[in-house]
Amino acid sequence: MKRPSLLVIYAFAYLIFLYLPVMFLPLFSFNSGTIVAFPIKGWTLDWYRKLGEQDTLIQALWNSLGVGAVTALLATAMGLFAARAFVRYRFRGQAAAEGLVMLPLVIPGIIVASSMLVLFLFLGLQPSLVTVTLGHTFLALPFAVSILKSAFDDFDASLEEASYDLGCGVFETFRRVTLPVVAPGIVASILVTFTVSFDEFVLAFFLSGNQPTLPVYIWSQIRFPAKLPNVLALGSILLFASVMLLVLAKYFQRRSTTRDV
Numbered sequence: 040m041k042r043p044s045l046l047v048i049y050a051f052a053y054l055i056f057l058y059l060p061v062m063f064l065p066l067f068s069f070n071s072g073t074i075v076a077f078p079i080k081g082w083t084l085d086w087y088r089k090l091g092e093q094d095t096l097i098q099a100l101w102n103s104l105g106v107g108a109v110t111a112l113l114a115t116a117m118g119l120f121a122a123r124a125f126v127r128y129r130f131r132g133q134a135a136a137e138g139l140v141m142l143p144l145v146i147p148g149i150i151v152a153s154s155m156l157v158l159f160l161f162l163g164l165q166p167s168l169v170t171v172t173l174g175h176t177f178l179a180l181p182f183a184v185s186i187l188k189s190a191f192d193d194f195d196a197s198l199e200e201a202s203y204d205l206g207c208g209v210f211e212t213f214r215r216v217t218l219p220v221v222a223p224g225i226v227a228s229i230l231v232t233f234t235v236s237f238d239e240f241v242l243a244f245f246l247s248g249n250q251p252t253l254p255v256y257i258w259s260q261i262r263f264p265a266k267l268p269n270v271l272a273l274g275s276i277l278l279f280a281s282v283m284l285l286v287l288a289k290y291f292q293r294r295s296t297t298r299d300v
Contacts, residue, residue, distance in 0.1 A: 064275055123217075175242060190223070257274070
C-alpha cells in the first residue's frame with residue numbers, strides 16, 4: 040500500500056488547522072448553556088428560534104442583503120466591461136490599469152476604510168448604507184474582474200465577427216452573442232461579490248454610521264456574554280449560506296471556462 044506523501048499530509052494538516060475552529064461554531068450553537076466551553080451542557084434549538092424575535096438583527100440583515108445586492112450588480116457591471124477590455128484589446132498602460140484594479144486586494148482594509156471615510160466626509164457624504172455600498176463596490180471589483188477575465192479568455196471572438204457580418208450592431212451582438220456565452224461567469228461574479236460584501240466588516244464599521252450591516256451588528260453583540268449563543272446560531276447560518284454561495288459561484292465559473300462555444 041502506497042504511503043501518503045509529505046505534501047498530502049501537509050495539505051490535510053493545513054486544512055484541519057484552518058477549518059477545525061470554524062467547525063466548533065455550529066457545534067456550540069446547539070449548546071443549551073451560555074458558556075462556550077466543553078463539556079457541552081445540553082442540546083437545544085432555542086437560540087435559533089430566538090433569532091427571529093430580534094428586530095435590530097433583522098434590520099441589520101436587510102441592510103446587508105441590500106448592500107450586497109447593489110454591490111454585486113455594480114461590481115459585476117463594471118467588471119464585465121473591464122474584463123472584456125483587458126482580454127480583447129491591447130493598449131498602452133494596460134498592465135498598470137490591471138494592477139490598479141487589483142490594488143484593493145493588497146491594501147490593508149483599515150487603510151482603505153479610513154481613507155474612504157475622510158474622502159466621503161470631504162465630499163459631504165455622511166456615513167450610511169450608500170457609502171458602505173460604494174466602499175464595498177471598490178473592494179469587490181477585483182474579484183469580479185478576475186472571474187470575468189477567465190470567462191472571456193475562452194470566448195471565441197469569431198462568433199462576434201460572424202454576428203457583425205450578418206448585420207448586427209455592437210450592442211445587439213453583445214446582447215445576443217457575447218452575454219449568453221459569458222452568462223455563467225456573470226452569475227459566478229454576482230455570487231462571489233455578494234458574498235464579499237455580505238461578510239465584510241472593516242469598511243462597514245467605518246462607513247455605516249447608525250445603519251449597521253450584519254457583521255457590524257454581530258461585533259456589537261459578542262461583547263456581551265449572554266448574547267453570545269445567539270451570535271453563534273446566526274454565525275452558523277451565515278457559514279452555511281456562504282459555503283453554498285461559493286459552491287454555486289465555483290460551479291458557474293467552471294461552466295464559463297469549460298462551456299463549448
